Amino acid sequence: MHTPEGFTPSHARPGPLPANTLAFAYRDDKILVGGTEEAPCVPDSSSFNGLGLGGDHHYLGELAGVACVAVALAPDAPEPAGWRYAGLRSLFFRLPEPLLAIAARAFQVVEWDRTHRYCGRCGTPTQNKGGERAKECPACGYVAYPRVTPAMMVLVTRGRELLLARAPRFPPGMYSALAGFVEPGETIEDCIHREVREEVGITVGDIRYFASQSWAFPHSLMIAYTAEYAGGELQPDATEIAEAKWFAWDAVPRLPPSISISRRLIEATVARLASTGGRPC
Numbered sequence: 001m002h003t004p005e006g007f008t009p010s011h012a013r014p015g016p017l018p019a020n021t022l023a024f025a026y027r028d029d030k031i032l033v034g035g036t037e038e039a040p041c042v043p044d045s046s047s048f049n050g051l052g053l054g055g056d057h058h059y060l061g062e063l064a065g066v067a068c069v070a071v072a073l074a075p076d077a078p079e080p081a082g083w084r085y086a087g088l089r090s091l092f093f094r095l096p097e098p099l100l101a102i103a104a105r106a107f108q109v110v111e112w113d114r115t116h117r118y119c120g121r122c123g124t125p126t127q128n129k130g131g132e133r134a135k136e137c138p139a140c141g142y143v144a145y146p147r148v149t150p151a152m153m154v155l156v157t158r159g160r161e162l163l164l165a166r167a168p169r170f171p172p173g174m175y176s177a178l179a180g181f182v183e184p185g186e187t188i189e190d191c192i193h194r195e196v197r198e199e200v201g202i203t204v205g206d207i208r209y210f211a212s213q214s215w216a217f218p219h220s221l222m223i224a225y226t227a228e229y230a231g232g233e234l235q236p237d238a239t240e241i242a243e244a245k246w247f248a249w250d251a252v253p254r255l256p257p258s259i260s261i262s263r264r265l266i267e268a269t270v271a272r273l274a275s276t277g278g279r280p281c
């Protein structure tokens, strides 16, 4: 997920919100939607306000000229007749992609709002800080911004083979690229070397950037790379990796869904190996 075309982000509400403002309202990690299961819709503020659910509002910006707000509902907010609370993943391929991207952005803002009500340093209730999306402690001045957690993904190749692995939580038969969270003090490249060594016991080189993706589960920024095998024997870490194997470029197994950057990374690499027979010079 990314910033959709035609979206102008902002944290400062320009004035009274018009009736067509889109309200991305979350109760815990579920978003309020109407419509059918196959064709869900996001309420505008005239519909939303009529439901009387309240909640803390955070202005997000405008999507094609239409204002968007994230709303943090109370955990015990009722489910009004004709509406339902849906998991974000259940809206994949059903909600138009720009709306899905704003819904994911709204989730991260609401999640931050919900988890930063008190100062992490002194425990005093925080206040929204003027001029930026931040919460400030009135007692000690500590400022907390929405959290974004960087993680790397790397697809390792060895000639015309790809290294794909299965985490124990994956559906049966599904494989993906390696991934892991950046630790304090690391660069992304450090993280790639460490995770590859820890997860499968090999070394890599020729690290090349591919693309990045915001991933709202709950606040990751996934930064994807390719790398070439440099040495070592595959020795999968038993707790994080159920299985890791080299696959020929024309015999890849079942892959993650197309919305994920891992799928794009693998497909782009397969296309490169198919057309060039190896890495570009």
Ligand SMILES: [Zn+2]
Residues within 6 Å of the ligand: 119, 120, 121, 122, 123, 124, 137, 138, 139, 140, 141, 142
């Ligand atoms: Zn404080």
